[in-house]
Amino acid sequence: MSLVELEQQPSLPRQELQDCLAAAQQAACSGAVELLRSFRAVTDVRYKQAHTDPVSGADLASEAAITGWLRRNRPEDGILAEEGSDEIGKSRLRWVVDPLDGTVNYLRGHTFWSVSVACEQWRDGRWAPVVGVVLDPLHDETFSAVEGQGAFLGKERLRGPLPGALDDALIATGYAYDVSHRSEQGARLADLVGDVAGVRMLGSTALALCWVAAGRLDAYFEDRASRWDWAAGRLIASEAGARVRPLGTGVLAAADVLFDGIEEHVVGADTTEGQDNSSW
Numbered sequence: 592m593s594l595v596e597l598e599q600q601p602s603l604p605r606q607e608l609q610d611c612l613a614a615a616q617q618a619a620c621s622g623a624v625e626l627l628r629s630f631r632a633v634t635d636v637r638y639k640q641a642h643t644d645p646v647s648g649a650d651l652a653s654e655a656a657i658t659g660w661l662r663r664n665r666p667e668d669g670i671l672a673e674e675g676s677d678e679i680g681k682s683r684l685r686w687v688v689d690p691l692d693g694t695v696n697y698l699r700g701h702t703f704w705s706v707s708v709a710c711e712q713w714r715d716g717r718w719a720p721v722v723g724v725v726l727d728p729l730h731d732e733t734f735s736a737v738e739g740q741g742a743f744l745g746k747e748r749l750r751g752p753l754p755g756a757l758d759d760a761l762i763a764t765g766y767a768y769d770v771s772h773r774s775e776q777g778a779r780l781a782d783l784v785g786d787v788a789g790v791r792m793l794g795s796t797a798l799a800l801c802w803v804a805a806g807r808l809d810a811y812f813e814d815r816a817s818r819w820d821w822a823a824g825r826l827i828a829s830e831a832g833a834r835v836r837p838l839g840t841g842v843l844a845a846a847d848v849l850f851d852g853i854e855e856h857v858v859g860a861d862t863t864e865g866q867d868n869s870s871w
Contacts, residue, residue: 603683603712608721608737611684614665615708615724615823616733621660622653622690622706623728630729631700645694650674653690653706661686668710673819685711685718689819692725693795702729707797709822723823725797734801734827742804742830751832752809752846760849763791763799765813765841776814783856796842800824803844804831810849812857814839 603611626649635648654674661670669685670678676688686708691697693704710722725734734749736742742749762783766776784790791808793799796816802808804827811828813820821842828844829835835844838858845853 602714603721608740611710611722612724612735612737614661615686615710615722616726616735617664618657618660618686618688619706619708619724619726619733621656622688622708623726625649625652625656626691626697626704626706627728630697633698636698645698646674647691647694647698649697650691650694654688657688657690657706657708661688671819673817683713684721685713687711687720687819687822689797689823692797692820696794701794703793703795703798704729705795705798705801707819707823709819709826711822720822720826723826725801725823725827727798727801734804734824736804736823736827736830738826738830740830742827744801744805749804749827749831750806751804751828752806752849754846754848755809757786757849757852758788760787760809760846760853761789761791762787762810762812762845762853763793763802763808764811765792765794765796765799765816779857783853786852786856796820797824800828800842800844803833803846804828810843810845810853812838812843812845812853813841814857816841 629649633647633649636645638645651674654672658670658672658676667680667682669680670676671685672688689707692707697704706726708724709720711718712721721738723736734744796813799811801824803811825835825842833844834847834850
C-alpha cells in the first residue's frame with residue numbers, strides 16, 4: 592500500500608490502540624526472555640561502524656524474537672528495527688524496535704538497559720507514534736503510553752518531573768558513537784553543568800526518557816540517536832507531561848518549567864544537523 596493510500600485511512604479506534612499496546616508489551620517480553628537468558632554470559636560480540644557501537648548475539652536474538660512475534664501476530668504491519676529489519680507493511684502501522692537499548696551496559700554487566708517497542712501510524716505526511724512500551728526486564732518495570740491516554744509504569748499513572756528550579760535539576764545525557772562529535776557534546780555539557788544540580792550518563796535513551804516520565808530525572812538530551820532509540824520513550828515522556836522536541840537526530844525532554852533554560856544550553860548549529868521536524 593502506498594503512503595498516499597495510508598494517508599486516506601481513518602484514525603485508529605480506541606480498541607485498536609489497546610490491541611497495539613498489548614502487542615507491544617508481548618513483543619517486548621519475547622525479546623526480554625532472550626536478553627535475560629544471556630545476561631552476563633555473552634561471548635559473541637562484533638562492532639558496527641565504530642568500536643563504540645557493539646552488537647551481540649543477544650541483540651540479534653532479541654530482535655528475532657520480537658520481529659518474529661510481530662510477523663506472526665501483526666502480519667499486515669511494517670517493521671523498522673535496529674539490527675536490520677526494515678519491512679513495508681500493507682496497513683497504516685509500523686513497529687519501531689530497539690531489541691536492546693544499552694548494549695554497552697548490557698555487555699559490561701551493568702543493569703541500565705531496556706527493550707523498546709513503538710507503534711507508529713502514517714498520517715499528515717509523517718509517521719506519528721501512537722503506542723510506546725519500554726521494558727526494563729531486570730527490575731520488572733514496564734513503561735507504556737497510548738497517544739492521548741497518558742503514560743504508565745505498570746498500572747501507576749506517570750506525571751513527569753516535578754516543577755523546580757534549574758539549579759536543583761538532575762539531568763542525563765548520552766554521547767554519540769562518533770567519537771569526533773563528542774568534543775562538541777562535551778562543550779555543550781560543560782556550558783550547562785554549572786547551572787544544574789547533577790548530570791548523569793546512563794546509557795539507554797529509551798529508559799532515560801521513561802525516567803523523565805517517572806520524575807526520576809528532570810531532563811534528558813541527546814543530539815545523535817536513531818529513531819528506535821527514542822520512538823517509544825518520546826511518547827511516554829510526552830504523555831507523562833514532559834515537554835519534548837527533536838534535537839539533531841535525537842531528542843530533548845524536560846519538565847516544562849526547565850525546558851527553555853536547558854534548551855538554550857544544548858541547541859546549537861551542529862545539533863540541527865540531520866534534524867527532521869516532519870517526524871514530530
